[in-house]
Amino acid sequence: MFADDDMPKPKKLHEIGCDLTFLSAGDLDERITLLKNEIARLEADKAAKTSSRKAAENFFR
Template structure:
């Protein structure tokens, strides 16, 4: 097991996380832009999941209405 992050075989560092309502005043412009990119990726992931769920629901509705 790696003790330091720079050791070979160490797990990759996790992406920065965003906490809703967090004080943003201490973050740099680059950090804020990284957060925006992270949140946009998450929004796209959630929208894709919602679209897939809606398609599953629609298929089930068609199947059970016959």
């Protein structure tokens, strides 16, 4: 029915290095929270992958 190009693209909530001049303090707080949550998600995934790798290394010793 619809081509992928016809679908609306979701708006980016934050782009690294973007101009922050016209953002309010509240907008900045929202972006800080968003980025902190993303950092926590990345660290959790990294920890899970590191744990899996260590378990595999110990198994094959």
